Amino acid sequence: MLSLALAGKPNAGKSTFYKAATMADVDVGNYPFTTIDPNRGVTHARTRCPCLDREERCGNCEDGVRYVPVELLDVAGLVPGAHEGRGLGNQFLDALTDADAILAVVDAAGATDAKGEPVEVGTYDPVEEADFVEAELEQWLAGIIERNWESVVRKSRSPDFDIDEALTEMLTGFGATEYDVAASLRALDYPEDPQQWTDEDRERLATDIRERTKPIVLVANKADAAPPENLERLSEAEKPVIPATADGEQALRTAAEGGVVEYLPGDDDFRIAGDVSDAQRQGLDTIREVLDAHGGTGVQQAINTAVYDVLDMVTVYPVQSESKWTDGTGEVLPDAFLLPRGSTPKDLAYAVHSDIGEGYLHAVDARSKRRIAEDYQLEEGDVIKIVSTAN
Ligand SMILES: Nc1nc2c(ncn2[C@@H]2O[C@H](COP(=O)(O)OP(=O)(O)O)[C@@H](O)[C@H]2O)c(=O)[nH]1
Ligand SMILES: [Mg+2]
Known part of the structure; x- marks a missing residue:
C-alpha cells in the first residue's frame, strides 16, 4: 500500500x-x-x-x-x-x-x-520551519553517506566496482531504488573516482535522493x-x-x-x-x-x-466481468489500485497478484469493451479486465 x-x-x-x-x-x-x-x-x-x-x-x-x-x-x-x-x-x-x-x-x-x-x-x-523537515532529513542522509564513504572508496579499488551498485546498497535503507540512484547520478555531475568526492558532492547527493524518494x-x-x-x-x-x-x-x-x-x-x-x-x-x-x-x-x-499530484498516481479498477464491472462474487468495482502514472495493464496484473501478472495474456477496457495494447498507459478511473492464465 x-x-x-x-x-x-x-x-x-x-x-x-x-x-x-x-x-x-x-x-x-x-x-x-x-x-x-x-x-x-x-x-x-x-x-x-x-x-x-x-x-x-x-x-x-x-x-x-x-x-x-x-x-x-x-x-x-x-x-x-x-x-x-x-x-x-x-x-x-x-x-x-x-x-x-x-x-x-x-x-x-x-x-x-x-x-x-x-x-x-x-x-x-x-x-x-517551512523547510525544516527536509533540512533534517537531508542532513541525516548526508551523515549516513559521509560515514559510509570509506567503504565506497575501498570498494572502488576492486576491478568490478560499480558506483550505482555501491550507492544503491548504501541508500536502499532510505527507500532509494537502483533507479533513483541512477537518476541522481545522471542529474548531477560527479567525479568518477569516489576518492575525489567533496563534502558538497555528498550533500548534493543527499538533497537529490531526498527529493526523489521523500x-x-x-x-x-x-x-x-x-x-x-x-x-x-x-x-x-x-x-x-x-x-x-x-x-x-x-x-x-x-x-x-x-x-x-x-x-x-x-x-x-x-x-x-x-x-x-x-x-x-x-x-x-x-x-x-x-x-x-x-x-x-x-x-x-x-x-x-x-x-495524485506529488506521487502522480492513478486509480485503476480491476474487474472480472467487463460487462457488469464485477469480480467473481458479483461485487461491483470491488477494488481500487493506486499505480504510478505510466503503469501498464500488466503492472496492474502484478499489483493484483504476482500469479496474475506472470500469467498475463491481455487486458480489456471495460468501458469500450476493447482489448488494449500491452504498452497502454493506464488513466485515472480506468476499469480493466485482465485475462491471465491464472484466472
Ligand atoms: N487551533 C487549532 N489547534 C489544533 C489544530 N490541530 C491540532 N491542534 C491542537 O494542537 C495541539 C497539539 O496537537 P497534536 O495533534 O497532539 O500535535 P503533535 O504533537 O504534532 O502530534 C493540541 O492541543 C491540538 O488540539 C487545528 O487545526 N487548530
Ligand atoms: Mg503527536
Whole structure:
C-alpha cells in the first residue's frame, strides 16, 4: 500500500491530523513526545468513482465519492538537531524510511516555538520551519553517506566496482531504488573516482535522493487560528502548501458519525442535520470559515495532493466481468489500485497478484469493451479486465 508519513515538530497537530484522517484513537495532547512509536493506520485518497458512469451506484463508494486506502504514519515530533540524535531524532528518521511521501505539518498559527513548546501567538514565525523537515532529513542522509564513504572508496579499488551498485546498497535503507540512484547520478555531475568526492558532492547527493524518494507536502495547520499573513507567506514555499485545520476535520468527522452533520472527508462544505447547542454551532461556524477560505479542512486535500499530484498516481479498477464491472462474487468495482502514472495493464496484473501478472495474456477496457495494447498507459478511473492464465 502507498504510504504517507506525518512529520513536524511537536504540537504542530500531527496526531490530530492522524486521528482525523484515520479516525483511530491515539494520544493527543500538549506533550512533546506523546507519540513514541510510529502509529500506523489507514487513511484514504478521495476520487470520483467510475460507477458514476453507470446507472447504479456500486456500493463501494459514497454516492460516487470513492475512498482508496493509503497507509498513514504518525511519527514522533521532530526537534531541531534531530539528525544529530536530538529528541527522538534517529528513531523518528528511521520511521520515515518507509514513507513514499511526507506530510510536513507546521503550526501556521505560530502558537508553538521551534521546539514545539507553547508560546504566545505571533511571537514565533512558522515560516522559519517551512523547510525544516527536509533540512533534517537531508542532513541525516548526508551523515549516513559521509560515514559510509570509506567503504565506497575501498570498494572502488576492486576491478568490478560499480558506483550505482555501491550507492544503491548504501541508500536502499532510505527507500532509494537502483533507479533513483541512477537518476541522481545522471542529474548531477560527479567525479568518477569516489576518492575525489567533496563534502558538497555528498550533500548534493543527499538533497537529490531526498527529493526523489521523500517528496514533501507542507500542511499549514491550525489555519483556523492562523493570521492570514502567515498562510500567505507559507504558501510561497517551493512545494505544495495546503492550509488545514486538523482538529476541524476531526470535529466534522465526529459530528458526521453522530449524525449531527452531513459531511464527507474532502467536502468543501457541510450541512447541519441534527440538534446542536449554541457552543457547537459556534465551533462549526469557525470550521466553516476555513472551508470557505480554502475549499475544505485541508486534511483530505493534503492527502490527495500527495497521492495524485506529488506521487502522480492513478486509480485503476480491476474487474472480472467487463460487462457488469464485477469480480467473481458479483461485487461491483470491488477494488481500487493506486499505480504510478505510466503503469501498464500488466503492472496492474502484478499489483493484483504476482500469479496474475506472470500469467498475463491481455487486458480489456471495460468501458469500450476493447482489448488494449500491452504498452497502454493506464488513466485515472480506468476499469480493466485482465485475462491471465491464472484466472
Ligand atoms: N487551533 C487549532 N489547534 C489544533 C489544530 N490541530 C491540532 N491542534 C491542537 O494542537 C495541539 C497539539 O496537537 P497534536 O495533534 O497532539 O500535535 P503533535 O504533537 O504534532 O502530534 C493540541 O492541543 C491540538 O488540539 C487545528 O487545526 N487548530
Ligand atoms: Mg503527536
